[in-house]
Amino acid sequence: MARKAGSVGEETAERVRLAALKLFAGKGYAAVSMREIAAGVGLQAGALYNHFPTKQAILADLMVAHMEALIAAWEVESRKFATPVAALEGFVRFHIRYHLSRGDEVFISYMELRNLEPENFVRIEGLRKYYEGFLRKILQAGAASGSFSIADVPVAAMALIAMLTGLNTWFRAGGRLSVDEVEEIYVKMALGSVMPGGIMQGSSDGAARGLTAAGS
Amino acid sequence: MARKAGSVGEETAERVRLAALKLFAGKGYAAVSMREIAAGVGLQAGALYNHFPTKQAILADLMVAHMEALIAAWEVESRKFATPVAALEGFVRFHIRYHLSRGDEVFISYMELRNLEPENFVRIEGLRKYYEGFLRKILQAGAASGSFSIADVPVAAMALIAMLTGLNTWFRAGGRLSVDEVEEIYVKMALGSVMPGGIMQGSSDGAARGLTAAGS
DNA sequence: TGACAAAATGAACGAACATTCATTTAATTA
DNA sequence: TAATTAAATGAATGTTCGTTCATTTTGTCA
Structure with missing residues (x-):
């Protein structure tokens, strides 16, 4: 055994991933040639x-790595939150920040699914469902405890995820608003969409919690 | 002048549009060959x-036709609504029903933008902005009248549109829920996300209107 | 230093691509 | 019927594609 396996190789592979990521996100997988990469x-x-x-x-590698990193990041972040309301707020903030910081990965993971062979497609899709399950669990817990008023938990989860991920299609850093500002707006809208009495003031049924209020 | 121009021709062109629409939506523009069409x-x-x-x-033709038909359809539908709250509810219902009934058109109009030359891209993007403007105007009116509590109207409009259009990525007819059922859920979530006191009951600040209440 | 293998080259493969065009077919009108 | 022309054919254009492979380069260890 001469050269240590993968010494220079893994370094080059990483540069290939990076170049492919930029190209796939910019022009689409099908429009990028191996020669360009x-x-x-x-x-x-x-x-x-x-x-x-x-x-x-290469595409599947990028997608799997993205989804697994996303899931791992939330599994760490989620430990911080004790109540469903806090967890939902935390999820919204996490999802926005993480997705805006990985625009290219998010883009290809949503746009290039159709270019995957069935085996890879099923794998990526499974990881995505797994991540969506985190939000479903939060909503389910909040609905059970009365903090949320949700007609259908899976539907609400999909609606919220779409709303949050949609940020990637229009938000550009350096524009009129900062990430922090849109994060606040989205937190307010997301909580408002599932809380029975709105989020900024208490309501008569006693189930709603103010976002900044102390009551758990 | 012999054959009336476009007699059989327009009929064939329409069949070409239909075949291309199905193929583009199914495999992606770049993966479809002229021979397949x-x-x-x-x-x-x-x-x-x-x-x-x-x-x-062919792609640009499909996209322009879709966006122009969408805009025209809302311009008719929008006449029905007198208040911002009614207009928002009407917009949500319209957007959902229209988009779910034109899944292929919606899909290519969102996914294949990057395959357009600059000229076509600008045109389609302009039509999309114009449509989004309808929702912005509704939100602006409601914010001005106190019916809505909205930190930033353009952001709220993008968030809501993303939430609604996201339905196309997961909803399938014949599944657990009907179009009517998800429509109700989305109406409740959309209104809840922008109304100050929730939607199902009044709140103390007097600004919130119940969805089914008579108050303007 | 010499043996070894990882890593890169550069040419080549057949296949598929969008588009062009001379020609043929067929529908319509004068 | 004859003239006209839209519509379709089918072959050909030159280009680009993903992938293969014999060969060369290069870094590492014995």
Whole structure:
């Protein structure tokens, strides 16, 4: 055994991932050639096959890594929250910040699903469902405790996720609003959409909690 | 002048649009060949160029037609509503029903923007902004009259549109819920996200209107 | 230093691509 | 019927694609 396996190799593979990520996000998977990816790393196309067996394997690698990192990040973050209301607020803030900080990964993970072979598709889709399950659990707990008024938990979860992820399609840093500002707006809207009496003041049924109020 | 121009031609062009719509929605614009589209109509690829100058022109044609039909449909529907609250509820119901009934058109109009040349992109994007303007105007009116509590109208409009359009990514007819049922859920969530005291009961500040209450 | 293997080259493969075009077919009107 | 022309054919254009592979380069360890 001569050269330590993967010493330079893994470094190059990482640069391939980075170049492919930028290109896929910018032009779409189908519109990017292996020659373009190779040029982005300073290689010939053939050399890519020392690191990835096919073009699609690069895409699947990026998607799986993104979803697994997202899930792991929330699993750490979620420990901070004791009540369903706090957890929902925390989820909204986490989702927005994480997704806005990984625009390219989010973009390809939502747009290029159709370019995956069935095996890869099922895997990515499973990871996505798993992540959505975190929000469903929060909503379910809040509905059970009376903190939330939710007609259908799975539907509410999908509606909220779509609302949050939609941020990626229009928000651009350096625009009129900062991330912190839109985060506050989205927290207010998300909580308002599932809390029985609004979020900024108590209401007569006693179930609603103010966002900044102390009552658990 | 012999054959009336476009007699059989427009009929064929329409079949080309239909075949291209299905294929683009199913596999993505970049993954569909002119030969596939032609086969879907029962023609050779060359014949398509009697009806559309390029492959992209077919895509742009589909997108423009969709956006213009959407705008025209809302311009008719919107006349029914007298108050901001009624208009928002009406917009939510309209958007959901219209988008769910044109799944393929919606899908390509959101997914294939990047495959448009700048000229076509600007045109479609302009139509989209114009449609989003309808919701912004509703929210602005409601914020001005005190019916809504909205920190930032453009942001709230984008959040709501994303929430509503997200339905297309997961809702399938024949599933656990009917269109009517999800429509009700989304109405409740959308109104709750922008109304100061929740939607099902009045609140102490007097600004909130119940969805089913008579108050303007 | 020499052996070894990872990593990269550069040419080549067949296939598929959008588009063009000379030609044929067929529907319509004068 | 004859003239006209829209519509379709089918072959061909040149280009680009993902992938393969024999060969060369390069870094590492014995």
